[in-house]
Amino acid sequence: MIIKEAKYLDRLGFTIPETALQIALQEDKFHAYQRDLSLKLSQYDSLISRIAPVESDLLTRQVAILQRTLRSGFTPLNWNSQRVPAFIEAVQKALNEFSGVVSQIQKSAAMISNVVTSIKDTVLFQPADLKRDPRTKKPVLIDVGAFYESVEATKTARLNDLSQQYKSIEPLLKKVEEVVASTASSASPLLANYYRYWEKRLCNAIVEMVSTSLATFREMLTHEDCAPFCRASCLLGGRDVVVTPTAADVNKYLTKCIRGLSEAAKTFPRWKRGTCLECPPIDVGEDEEPFVFSYHQDVSKNPHVMKLKDDLTSYVKQLTDESGSIQKYKASWEVYDGLWDEAARRELDKLSDEPRGVVYFDAKLETYAGLANDALSRPRTTNVDFLQIDCADVAKGVAKQALQWRDQYGKVLRDVSFEKMTQLVDSWDAWRRDIDGTTCDSIETLMFVLNTIQKVVDASVTQR
Incomplete structure (x- = not known):
């Protein structure tokens, strides 16, 4: 306002006071300060808007330090001295430090998110995994036992890869802990909510992986457009028609496939409460496998997973029991x-x-x-x-x-x-x-x- 009025008075021919004149002559400096301060506020707003809600708890101390630096500008500063440039420099330094912390956290978060996405997008066995005739492009017919072994081998290979990715999450969270808490325990109370957030994300991803794998397996077995991929043969024993493999064997192998897909979540151990450290196996008896607290306990109770598993179990029963499709075909003879x-x-x-x-x-x-x-x-x-x-x-x-x-x-x-x-x-x-x-x-x-x-x-x- 002083600069503007001094300029107008000068145009009208009035004598300008020395102080006002000195201020008017520093208009460019004033506008430069104004631009710098506005830029710093824009940078602050941009950084704060980048922070996800779950990251706010992690950055409470860092945000407080940044705001304390900004708050010193709420008091009048002599812009004709070096206090304003010093303030701008201090704010820029604080913004750079805060930006570095946010970037490190979000870089780790992006890498963890990639692991979550890999788990979510994995189908443990699908039609593309079937061996196909290069000429007809149709699946090569194999025995039901060989099909089970193929499902098991493919599923195991994919779960082993996902397990390695899952184990990489703990070091990434430790890096976040080092940045925000200056510790490396993988059990920082400051990150308790952050650990829970990623556990929920992982649980949802594993649920989707298991449900998608079960749904895909169901479609492979039942969809009318899917070409057959297992072979069986009928033999004549007197007046009796015998199907090989027997309905009991078909039931056994398909049930093992369903169990293997639905229990895939056992590959991923849960973390100890308030940490990102995996729960160790617990010995429950000499003749029993050690118990591992994993996501299976939660995934197996998911309604969608339960329904898919029940649907598949019912289908196998309808296919192989005394009134099932195989028996009906035998009866046609x-x-x-x-x-x-x-x-x-x-x-x-x-x-x-x-x-x-x-x-x-x-x-x-x-x-x-x-x-x-x-x-x-x-x-x-x-x-x-x-x-x-x-x-x-x-x-x-x-x-x-x-x-x-x-x-x-x-x-x-x-x-x-x-x-x-x-x-x-x-x-x-x-x-x-x-x-x-x-x-x-x-x-x-x-x-x-x-x-x-x-x-x-x-x-x-x-x-x-």
């Missing part, structure tokens, strides 16, 4: 059980003593030939969700059994027909001899010949 019927065998054995007509045998031959063709015309493989079942051996076995029945009925027909033909030939020979050796010179001989001819006619009608 029961239509051929009659090929092993002992009653049919006894009926066949009676045909030699109780011969039937040609129509009966023709129906039997056609029926068994049709059963053989029907079995062989079935698809060689059948998909039951993620399983591809090869039923070629069963189809061949059923067809072989049906053709054996056809051949046996054909043999009976041939034997019966041959016997009847032999009897008929013998009769015809006898009748021919009777006719050829008889002279019709009397009524009696004529009647004998006519009766013989009638026998031939009757025999011809009977054979038709």
Whole structure:
């Protein structure tokens, strides 16, 4: 205001007091101070706005030191002396120190956040992990046991990598402690809330990792667009169809996969209360594994994780129990059980003593030939969700059994027909001899010949 009024009075031709004149002549210095002070306040506001709420507790002492430096500017300073430049320099130094502390904390926080993100984004096993045929791009079929080993190996490798990243968090938090508390104990009371903050972040990330892995595994097993990646085969044992591996083995391996994915949180030990130090294993007995207090205790109680695990367990039960999909497929072959019927065998054995007509045998031959063709015309493989079942051996076995029945009925027909033909030939020979050796010179001989001819006619009608 003094500078502005002095300039206006000078323009109007008034004499300016010496003091006011000296002040007016230092306008550039005044504006330079003003710009510097405004810049420092802007830097202060920018630094404070960069601080996350969880970092505020860590920086209480540093913020107090900075504000104490700024507060000295609330009292009048002689800007015509060196006090203002000294104040500006002190503020800049305090801002630089505070900025350095904030940068170190946030650099460590960014590195910890990267670990959290790595955990959150990890899928412990997914379709891309399946070995694929380079030509068809479809999964290479493997046994269920080999699939379990593949899941276990892939999951273990990824968890080992995440475990190493998880262990890197404690040194990073120790650096933060050194900056804000000037200690390196990994158990600073000043960082208690900060430790809890990262524990919550880690817990949420592990929950997401486990739930995503379980959901992906469920989709792999059940989604209609997923190509089968495990093989099974059907074998014929008598009239029984046997699926290898058995439903019990499928249940065992899938249950182990589900348990392994849902218990992945055991890889990450919890920290001791108020610290970032991992809880040590606790011996609970000679024959038992040491207990490790980990995130599994919390993750396993998460409703979403519990539902996914229950859904998968229910699916495995529906697939492998007595009324499950595998059993239903086996039951579809029961239509051929009659090929092993002992009653049919006894009926066949009676045909030699109780011969039937040609129509009966023709129906039997056609029926068994049709059963053989029907079995062989079935698809060689059948998909039951993620399983591809090869039923070629069963189809061949059923067809072989049906053709054996056809051949046996054909043999009976041939034997019966041959016997009847032999009897008929013998009769015809006898009748021919009777006719050829008889002279019709009397009524009696004529009647004998006519009766013989009638026998031939009757025999011809009977054979038709």
